[in-house]
Amino acid sequence: MPKRKAAIAVGGVAALGAAALLLPHANASQDKGQAAGGTAKTLKAAQASGLAAQLQKALGDAFAGSYYDSGKQQLVVNVVSGDDNVIQQAKSAGAMVRQVKNSTRDLKAAATTLKTKATIPGTSWAVDPRTDKILVTADSTVTGAKWNRLQSTVQSLGSGMATLKKSAGTFKTFVSGGDAIFAQVQGGGVRCSLGFNVTASDGSPAFLTAGHCGVAAKDWSDSQNGQPIATVDQAKFPGNDFSLVKYNDPSTQAPSEVNAGNGQTVQITQAADATVGETVFRMGSTTGLHDGQVTGLDATVNFQSETNPGGVDTVNGLIQTNVCAEPGDSGGSLFTQDGSAVGLTSGGSGDCTSGGETFFQPVTAALQATGATLGNGAGDQSGAGDQSGSADPSASAGDQSGGSADPSASAGDPSGGGSDQSGSGSDQSGTGAGDDGSSLTSTR
Template structure:
């Protein structure tokens, strides 16, 4: 071999060796699965729907892995798993198809419809989870055990609850929990203004009973019926000097103090007390959603106990499903599309969303205020007894109590559910079931939102010293320590910020309405909470 031939042969050998090194690396990069994407609840729902459309019955449910924001999709084959991972989700190969699981829930409805039981499909375990409350004993428990045993351990899990499944509508005697302010969350420093009607004898600072004359009244707004007028949501800092609701910086979550009832506000009908779910519109007319069993309790609902009717029930569905549509009697009403957060601030609601197992949610209700938790099951059935069986519910580990029925469950700015019932309470914990909002909207033709009402701007100041705490009533505690509190008389006049005690004041840009209702002169200076000594019932 001459010198030139040797050079050529050496170059060829080097090229072959280089190719041998490069080819495996290229092959590895092609086969490597895409890393799971971190998704919001909304984005995960959209991706899950797309995968379901592509894969059909090869999927078996999905859920959110809250720890890292990944979408986990149950599939029945490795081929389907490859399709899921290619789209950025986590695939989990499971045994039970969604069709089989749904057939199992039908078997339970047909053979084990026992009062005090509930069940839902849990995609995390790929099983039906059955819960029996403490009333399920003896023959009832035997019947349930027989039905579930026939389905096999690989299909169903049975667990016990120490509570009792019940609807969460309440009577007038049901008092407010110590931290809520009427139904609208106006309490500043120490609890509710009496019962759910805001009517403790001790009253709110300056207004006596705190009903509507600028105290911590029913909706928690600053003087809904004549205190701060209808313009309070537009002001970003002006202090109320005429006995307002003393709410702390209302706009913390994108909403100001509502001029009317919002999500979580107490509503009264007949002898029942429930909670408003979400303000909506139906062909442009203002309305709100609440629980169907509340709609069955009364045809008309008020924002105050014994007050003028606020709205009339136009649709009520219970049992089987659990929602009601109440149309505002005033066709010109523009209630705010928001939910009360219980601390003087509100969360704007701009859309509705489907629930997903693993979704983080919050619930607002007129008895227990704001609580959070996680969706644990879908397509749930609960048997409250007396033939009251509801299907298609969302199961959660969020607590609730009587009077919270109909109240809002939401995730961020999305409406998700209406409180139906459950077991336990907010001291010991419990589980609560919710009517999906999307199904209620579809059935009624309603749309989320009923106008912006009084505002998406700030609240009534960050320390206005007006004190909506219940005097010596339910919440106790000092009702506001800053100067310029509830002691002054007047008709809800607005101070643009010249008085001391509320921090830097902003007169706001929204037009202020001083209101027309006369304000009680208060019971002292410097935010004295009043001299009443009443207590609110529990």
């Protein structure tokens, strides 16, 4: 039987305008030598992520987070210890070192307090290593007694521990808009985006998309009202937000690449953990290619439940960015200039006209939980960074009952960390500089 090439182009088929792809030196190293005398090294974002993971293990409790300074192309490491040996160890490894007040343990304890006392629909929080604080955000639905409760909880954390911001938008998942994939459910249709083609643990071709898409519908097509070509194998939402969907034809060719629009593709060679400050690109069939920066990690978002009025669907361990997205972009790919798979579009606030922020399920966590590997299984699937926010490996398949779903609304609750969705994110319509000096041109 001749092999059938996957009809779903990874990432999004309806890119608006030209998305010119310029990758002349995508694999060129940016490491400009050893850190002689404690001088910070110039690094690509992926290298910075790897160094951060090494220093986290080496420094132990003294490590208080890190971020990538894209302007200087350097890793900045926060330390809470005044021990000169600790500081010199980080400097000798090639990082810039900054002494801060709040330890990782302190910040995690504060996040636990927020979870216990302020799990309110329309709220989110994430650690921002650049400020050494937790950024807490309330969307436009958090008013009155709910706002007072959130505000008092943040104040109880103590001075210098958290920042509270108000968003003009509303946190929602981005189902209904998708390289589009379609499903029919009771009450209408659902549209999402394909994230990355993978190989399932049994060797069959499959793809990753958002968990709230996989929970909303079991059978997916590559055309509206078309025959199903793929079936959900695992879906996790809320808690995490990923689905593994297997192609029905076992001979389907599922290339490890992202469709960047205008006939251009990006080869995906590995999975990588996100680093705060690095430039990332998001592809979805509703809005095409857009770029921005990672602004927070291990984020928690509390969405208004679509199935339980007054309830909360919470997603944890998400990547927070200032990249825009709109309904239908759910499940779409988040990746880097050098071809690393980073995330799956979960939800957020705003749009690609006024701006906003979007949260992503880490790909490394989804691969770990499902046992899948990218493409044909080649490349490093483990990611370089901390896996503490990884998905639950025991995650079982989501509810495949095909309950009603409003195509224009969210399908579930992604509880990842959040930040201000009021449009404060930078304009993502221009050209995003790659870590190697080349660029992907994104479109509005």
